[in-house]
Amino acid sequence: MERKKSEKRQQDGLSPEQGTKLYEPQYEEKHRFTHNTFLKEILQQKQGKSQGQRISLIGEPGAGKTTLLQTIASWILEQKLGLPVWVSLADLTQGGNLRNFEDYLLNSWLPFSPDKRQKVGENFTEQFERGRVWLLLDGVDEIATSGIQTLQNISRQLSGWVGKARVVLTCRLNVWQADVNALSEFETFRLLDFDYPQQVDQFIDNWFDPPQSSFVRGEGFILFLEKKEQVKPKKDKADRLKDELRKDEKAQVRDLVQNPLRLALLCRSWQLYEESLPETKAELYGQFVEQFYLWKSDRFPIEKSKRRELNLALGRLAKDDIDSSRGRFRLSQDFIEKRLGDANDENSLFYLALQIGWLNNVGVAAESPTKKVYAFFHATFEEYFAALAIDDWDFFLPREHKNKPVEGKRYRIFEPQWKQVILLWLGREDVEEEEKEGFIQELTEFQDGCGNFLFQRKIDRSFYGYRAYFLAVAGIAEFRCSQTDKIVKKVTDWGNGFSAIETEAQAVLLKTPRKNTINALVELLRSTSDDKIRRQAAENLLKIHPGNENAINALVHLLESASDDNIRLEAAENLLKIDPGNKNVINALVHLLESTSRDYIRWQAAEGLGNIGIGNQNAINALVHLLESTSDDYTRGKAAEGLGNIGMGNQNAINVLVHLFRSTSDDYTRGRAAEGLGKIGIGNQNAINALEHFLRSTSDSVTRRQAAYSLEKIDPGNQNAINVLVHLFRSTSDSVTGRQAAYSLEKIGIGNQNAIDSLVHLLESTSDDDTRSQAAESLGKIAIGNQKAIDALLHLLGSTSDYLSRSQAAESLGKIAIGNQKAIDALLHLLKSASDYFTPRQALYSLGKIGIGNQKVIDALVHLLKSASDNLTRRQVAESLGKTLAEEQMVAVVTSLKGCLSAIANLNNSDRSKECYKVIWKCAQTLPYPEFYRAWHPRS
Template sequence: MSRNIRGDESALENVLSLVEALVQLSQEQDCESKLPLCVVWEADKLRITGYETKNTRVNRSKTTEVGTKQEYLLNQIKDAGKSLKLPPQKAESSVSQKERELQEVQTALDWLKELKVREDERARKNQGYWKFTLTLKHQTATIKDNLEVVKQKWKQHQKTNLKKTFQTQTADKSFDWQEICGIMLEKHKRLTTNQLLFADDEMKFDLEDIHVPLALVERTKRETICGDISPEQGSRFYEPSYEEKQRFEHEAFLGQVIRDSVGKTQGRRIALIGEPGAGKTTQLQTIAFWILDNNLGLPIWISLADLQGKSVENYLLQDWLKNALEVVRVTEEQENAFADLFKNNSVWLLLDAADEMSSLQPLTEISQQLTGWVKNARVVLTCRVNVWEANANALENFETYRLLNFEYPQQVQEFIEKWFQPRNLTPQPPLLIKERGSNKGGEQLWSELNQAERQRIQDLVKNPLRLALLCSTWQGSDKGLPETKAGLYQQFVEEFYKWKENRFPTNEQQQEELNAALGRLAKRAIDQETSRFRLRHKFVREELGDAKQQNSLFWLALKLGWLNEVGLAAESATKEKVYAFYHPTFEEYFAALAVKDWHEFLNHVPDNPALGVYRIFTPQWKEVILLWLGREDVETEEKEEFIQALVEFDDGCGEFSVINKVRKGFYEFRAYFLAAAGIAEWKKSLKADAIVAEIVKWGFGEFKVEQNEWVRFLEAIAEGARTALPQTNHIKAIAALVELIGNPQLDDDTQRQAASSLGEIGSGNQEAIAALVELISNPQVNDYTRSLGASTLGEIDPGNSKAIAALIELMGNPQLDNSTRRQAAYSLGKIGSGNEEAIAALIELIDNPQLDNFTRWLAASTLGRIDSGNEEAIAALVELIGNPQLDDYTRTLALYSLGLIGFGNEEAIAALVELIGNPQVDDSTRRLAASSLGEIDPGNEEAIAALVELIVNLQRDDYNRTLAAYSLGKIGSGNEEAIAALVELIGNPQLDDDTRWQAASSLEEIDPGNEEAIAALVKLIYNPQLDDYTRRQAAYSLGKIEPGNEEAIAALVKLIDNPQLDDDTRCRAASSLGKMDPGNQKAIDALVELIGNPQLYYFTRCRAASSLGEIASGNQKAIDALVELIAKPQLYYFTRSQAAESLGKIMSEEQMPSVVTVLKDYLSPKTYKNHFKRFDKCYSLIWKCAQSMPYPAFHQAWHQQE
């Protein structure tokens, strides 16, 4: 570059604003105009110049082309409705707003030249005049397409720069990892639907052509905390005090979760879960290319089915790296260079389809493999919901985001329009563009789909894959719309054979034989314990014959594309070929076609279940069952018999019918929940209304007249029922919830939960919207419930004015408690983004001098969230912070909020700088101000200096010094001054050990692998004067930054073995050892010993039980100790509760039978009556076992002692 020009995202936005303003002017301006700013197209070049008119000596005017000026370009940007993003300004700067804007115009022009988009002409005398051309797409192209030229050149420029960075890091090895990862990723740049629709080029799409972004929702449960909140968890103070459900639009997810690392794992461990065809792979693809395009690191894609029994580490080295480098054998030097990328936190592992792994417990296997150098990678994983829920605890440290369906009607219509939109890559004159018009097929499909009586299919095609299939069959067929998933797949299969007629003609008999054989093959595959979706050659040949024999079923399946070769079996010495159905969903459909009788799903033998058939309790058969219920060729009577068999199933385990809050056996509930899902496909079932009513009752309780109160079922049952509700018939479920919400006997807590469930399934439904409007308008309803009801209403009916008005009213009511008002503000922040009414109302609240400071803080922080960078919100927070009468609590909140919303704002930066320099300000406020300043102005010298000063000043209290070091670790990443200051702190012999430990820990945060940090921690550990607490902390920090460090492990083992050590420190030392060395038997033995000590303070036993839940996965000794702890009636309830929670986390499926056998005796009516809490905990544990164990194994474990 000719000069050091700013290259962040705001610079790109300014470049695009300038180009868009000029292209827009070209569409409005007369080509003959001779104005100070004139733009003229010449094919793909846009020429920018300007004219000046002057009077001559003979009183005539003369117009001359001289070029344009920057100020004219700036005016055009503003006239086009755009504004320039200005970088942060130093507080002492006196540069005016206009001067800064003109500087940004210059920066934009510089970038256009750097990107080789701008070519200059010599302007007269070069005195501030500009003549240039921009090379774009074409005069006939849209503004969006012309801007895309600039975006692509920007991306290429960024890639080139990053490439240089990676080449510099590995110059001696000459590996360009950025390019390598890009090339490998391109192999996965295909839509899953293209595999299904390969017969027709018109139905092949690039990701960008057809992609409609999906929203995601995160569910987080509040953790049970034994003790106080650490500084690292300080932000939890601001979280709403209930189980929250956070929704992210696609762009917000990429920006906040992927780029900004918002979330409990700071973006390091992310799971994307969804139903079949929900768009999980497509979402992972968009994330992968977004990471690459935004230079966030090196994305490495692994289709988990390809592991074939290998560990992730071995696959990376033996397969991925070998293919990526295109070598016969990978050298040790190459392996080390590759591993270094992981150690430097440069790699994102994108793990697709955990549900397709050849493992009984795929999530447990993944958890065990993310170790060593591999664990330093950021991980984004996709998985089907049923597999995730069956063993979610295996990856409980992951942030979990569920993909939401398309919104109806907006996104469904958008997808249809994109699908049927004519695609012509050759630029066309405007007239021809208009002549092409829109595709009538898409308009006709939408017109048919949007009929009021089409509610069922409208709900069905919110799933992306099913909508794609509908579009494809509609495009080539004159058939009407199907009612079920099975009907949709049936249409597709019929059309598929028609598409193939030209190249591979088949007659009806061949098609029937092939479908039947594929069905038998699919059934056998799904019944396999491993490799359900990866089918070895011999396995397929047994069912379909010889692949080489022309016209055999195997040969035909390959030629038609129903089966595809996907690789070689890694475990096979002969390298046997491996095949797969082109999409797992169709394997399930063919299996459903092959089921002749519902007894193939359930053949109950009550006295000896080992002789029965219980596929209804096998997760991989659930989708097959639902597809079978949707088949039109299955008799109504047979479907009704099956539904009846499910709802009347008797598992023979326990006498629960006499226990009010239970009533049914564990597997009886599972069978009933399957029936509930079944009536979503078999909507004509006579039992549909009764089934939905039962599910709602179990999920939310019922009013008992004799007790005159609302009675709830056990939480495990209620949670299971609420999970089943979105899977059942939506129309009936919405009606039942609407009726429930309107029940005057309903308690507030249940009403809130019902409103939340309605929000999950009621999107766009008028009945649901009306019920929620009535709820928030009801003066008898408490304010907290109104707040949640308004939030839910805003989710299912975005922009609903009543919802926004209700939340603003609650926020501004000083008579309400702060918790309710915070909840209202939080809800408004979720649903009010960009809403003009909400923004205006919040500004009015901020400007009201009669309001209390807490309300103004709420309004300002919420405004900043829904209208990012809003000047009035920032100004209000700045004013609050500077108010000497403000209480410390509200000032703390205002500082925290400013750090979230004030990025780059000069006024906010100046206010925080002033606050830091104020000698009257207390240390806590100064630290928080410095931390917020570092957030909104990264690398700010005053912020770093203030934190360093707080750390080194021995007159400060230890608490604030520790927090200051922690804050510096958060904001000082890569900053040389911060690194130097921390290194100096570590080497300062005058400082206390605790401060030096925190400095070393923070140094590792901002400069991973820093040798001085490691050396300092090792030195601390061996300091004989060091107190035990700091030694433990130092050892744990060392274990985090250098896993497996022998000095750290030895130090913690020594602490555990020290008989002089107090029990609480031993407990913490064992916990730390277990975290840095999972499964360490020394740590587990110490925790088990502590648990068994009856003299131990309950709080320490609780902490020990909690730690076992984190480090002792599958350890039988730990499991036995926790079971024994649960059984002790004299123990404090909270300790038993923690023991049960930990046991639920660490027991494996192999250990579940023994847990059932021991704990089932506590599920008697007597225990329910006399020791309800113990009954409840044991029930929850066995409930968990019942979700994973095969029914015959559970039945045997239950009756073992008999």
Template sequence: MEADAESLWSQLQATGKERIKDLCRNPLRLTLLCATWKVENALPETMAELYEIFVNFIYNWKGEEFLLTDEEKDKLTNEQKDKLLDKIKNDLNETLGKLEKVSLDGEVSRFRLTHRLVRQYLGKREAKSSLLNRALKLGWLNEVGVAAEKPREKVYGFYHATFQEYFAALAVEDWDYFLPKDHCDRPVEGKRYRIFEPQWKQVILLWFGREDIKAKAEENEKEKEEFIRALVEFEDACGEWNFDKVDRGFYEYQANFIAAAAINEFKACSLADEIVRQVVRWGFGYFNTEKQEWRTFLDPIKEAAREVIPQTIRPLAIAVLIEIIRMTKNEDTRRKAVESLEQIDPGNPKAIAGLLEVIRTTDSKYTQYQVIESLDKIDPGTGNPQAIAVLLDIIRTTENEDTRWKSAEILGKIDPGNAEVIAGFFQFIRTTKDFLRLIDLHGIIKGNPELITGLVKFIHTTQDEWASGEAANSLGQIVQGNSESIGQLIEIIRNTTEDDYIRCQAANSLGKIDPGNPEAIAALEEILWDAGADKYTRGRAAESLGEIAPGNPQAIAALVEILRDAGADDSTRRQAAESLGEIDPGNPEAIAALEEILRDAGADDFTRWRAANSLETIAPGNPQAIAALEEILRDAGADNDIRSRAAWSLGEIAPGNQQAIAALEEILRDAGADDDTRWLAAESLEKILTTRNTMQESSPP
């Protein structure tokens, strides 16, 4: 079973099997193909051949049990049964085909067959030996309800619409049924032109894939060749069209588009190369040698041609598209051609080579970026050495940061373990001007130990302190929960000879990587106690402790000790208090420390302001905090911003508090207070009084 699966997968990836591979994206077709596949098999060349395999599988699977009546099973010899089974299969195929032709020609409900129509072709259901009874037992037809216009009449549906189209194709003996053979330049009276009716398109393609149209193979090919030529040379007599942007009539384009799809079912067609070249020309334009310029067609023509390109013979289409990419100087045309390559056949070596050439040669940075992005879709994770070389060169030479970032991202996906890729990746990191976007590459770095190690090594060794710090910060977001990076960041933090800014960023990264990690907490405590570290680094360590250690007793103890340390700078103490409020809300020592900072006239204004802000967060309603804020508010010598902040904070933490109300009223009466402070005092007073009134109204009498 495993060998069969591997064999099928290998065949589906083969060049030239793109059409079959696309068909098998449908779950029903894929299921049937898997059920019929054996290691020794070869994939069919055409859609018709694929459906022939499916139909024969259904017949062989259900066989005698479903196709023969009990009487036939009992009375007939094995030889007679085999002959009868063959006859039933042929009769069913032929009659179902006739039925489906009539159905497809109908104006409404093409896929819902009335009981009257079905009975006309397949006989009465009551007769056990009728074709209708056998078709229902096989599952070719299923009863699906009643007719909307006649509720008492049953309605049947086919097993699947594509089988309906296949049986219809089997019932067409001559292509004259699709396009009158005696057509010249005007409609033939009394004949239908089914090539222009969309419901017949798949039937026409299936007809081209048949091998039994004529008795001999050469006659088969001749018949198909004639049909293709008739499509290509079709004239609609809708006027002369010899303009630059329109070179033929509407129906002539439609006939050619049918031919372009049909040659994918009839690859031996002598006109195939000419047809594909023409359709791509309509889709993307051509170089006018006389005018020495690139010419394109009207948008509706371009769009229709581009839609049919993936349906035609792909290797031919790829070759022509690559030719256009090489020749055209029109960047929009190039981009559209690249998009078509991306859709037609991801992984095709010629398509990849064409994209790489565009990357190397285009003067447009936008086109270069788009093509690099397309390379990710058309050549994902293959380790292509040519692609690696081109992308490394882009990183080394281009000045466009967006293009360099996209190249680095694609490189990481193509072959993340490649030594040359890793070297190029870190060359890029050393020279990029936009470290904040390093997080964009988290998907690549996260699963790659070499890249993680290299990034940490870069943080250790670079002479650019800002770049090193930003890299450490990004690393924290990239490698959440990665034990190796935790250890490396701890090592950076503990290295006292390391630059303070780097240690600070490493500490911050550590907080993001692994909340609650005991080694991370210990490392942050260590830097917090390092009197030699600058206050910013110690403050960041305190901040990180607040993020990663909720409820941790060691972290709480360390932060409390910093608060008690008279030698610690105000900024570190304030951050320690704030972090303590986060990991241990309501902690009295944190509140006391913040109050002390608020009262300390020697503390800088920003620190006092932040202390008031922290108190607002961690101690709503706390009497000591309220008292400290009142003291700041009444201190005429305090900075105006600090007094304003104290007024605002009182409104937040002291709802209904009488002392806070008195302090705010006093500020409002103080003619010496600045306008901002008085305004915030009024706003806070309103908030406090409103809250008090609400509380009184809701209290029981």
């Protein structure tokens, strides 16, 4: 999941009304990595957006995030790549606040006495400064603050000497999505669930017939579990489990066990005692619990009555822990003993939970090294036990609620830490169906008393009404209520072009019962004639049901008949994402490539094949043919670029690019050929030799620059390449060559002080505006937190009259000056004083990245949102405001902006109302409901 590195953006050809396109983030097609490829290409060879400096590993509970991070730590030591420093972030939470990283690392992490710590600490910080430390931050989601606050806090702390480390962190998906802009410099990799049936079946086969050992193996996932020696794996057990999963009525279980942890537990349960598979997550975990006791029964036999007592006690413990403001999933010994008795008392439930393994010691408290800290067997089991301890849905949503908060009551339906507990509660068999029906009914009809007055077709309920409805949508996957079809139909409409909260609806749509959702989407495909809605519905359908014939037929029809070329290309790309080997779609793209006379469509088709046809021989052949048959240099360049994306290791593609590199005199084409070699020729000696030959034999600075850049990519650490670029940069008087060398340095010089110094020198010495702009852009890529670079950009911002250079300086400050008050003040001044069209908009965008939580920025943006006279400015102000808001500032912002949603305000300026709605909607997804209500009704 990574942002796309756009081509050089052309300033001409854009009207003022299109100006925000300059600042819109572009996203590249998602790439899938095997475990070894990820380690080699991303971490070792430093490929990708952050060049391995800032990596986030996100995923659902049980996806294997912590295990992968442990594997990375061992791999770093094995490869001698530096010093891994492991930090469990839950251990840094004190009183609901995150402890300062520098203080923790120097005074708690280092295992030395105070008298030795200072000397060791100096060497320790030096290792950080030299970039030799890998800071491994585990469990961002386990910090006891809201998701947005957590990410913003971490962003602020990754500065100074701590910020010089390479950082890899893990986080649950829902917390990471709370504010993706807070850590925008991170390159995000999601640990995917297993594909069904291929990977699930392979996992099951490996479990029951291990190829090497008794470890549970998965891609990027290794779980160590005990196995009873007397239970011998049998191949027929694996086959029977796979047969059971294939049954139509087990669709929900199939979905659940695509999660690595749950699949491992299911295999363990099936191995010990075959029985029919459950239908819901709650039933599945109930079965796991019973099998866990059976597994331990030979060493710790427990009567059923005692099991029930322990389960309820663990439930109360888990409930109190999740409900507290302490660090989640980390329980202090004192906290447990108040509820379960003394840990050393053999008659206590605490002692019993430790012996069985439901609770395990995971270290000591950061604030008190003498206090032990414990955790449940896995966080998901803590959530399951908590669900068992809740008797009435009034605990989640006060029964007496009516359009305003009930005094003294919490609305846990809006607290993210309770979502999984609520879903598990809905799946409990011992809760009356009538109770669950009533709960779902209340969720779908929830009114928050904070009405809005926008268009009814786009906004048909209140802010928290949407949030409650989305929870109901997730809930019907665990409990098939009488309203299931109605609920699915409603959210299907919201998610396919009929709502202002379309993005959120699309996300929750994937969690609904498959059969009902498929039926609703198929009906939408049949009933609408709008090509855009048909494409969106087909895309959503294929996400839920890959291979669905209705969706494929709809996309193929769009590919062949849509009048909008962009829709045709999007249809092709969507099909190939779901089914990369679909020959019909590749043929359609190839046909589009060959039949159209419009260069733009040929470029887009070539780019489409280059994005999604990785390793596909037909796609490679088509691009080779295009490259050999066209005389248009830009088209040849596009074909070369496409080959560079999909022809990894393909000797024919490499040969064609080498030939093109040697034979063409067109700079753009030659550049794309060299760039392509830099992508597909990694480790290929022929490609390395060709590029080195060009370095030695040509005097053309452009060719040398591109050859040096590509050589460094396919032969990492090639000092000749870096030396050539620095020499070109410092010696040339040609502004074009200087700009190109700067561009290449930005690709390979992250954190390299020599490269930073060269760029700062160019910035200060050149009189060419374009060169200065390129140097500023390059600094924005490689000098994060570097004060020398920040000062140089601030000087440029205040001294140049060229609006493009000024705009580029503002953009680069937005990337490297996070939290820097001088930069924030300069951008605020620019926002008010710049007379050109583009610079204030770039200042807005950058403030949205570096001004997180800054009150001066918030006040300025709120004022501008209410006073700006043009729609594009308001739109970008709303976007930046949504990025910068901290939770403690949201109440005041809601109170200030709510008047913009009144009927009169909407009538006078509907665009301002819509942008204010977006900001308030962001606040409503973060603030506790009672706080939001008080913000909306400040006098009540």
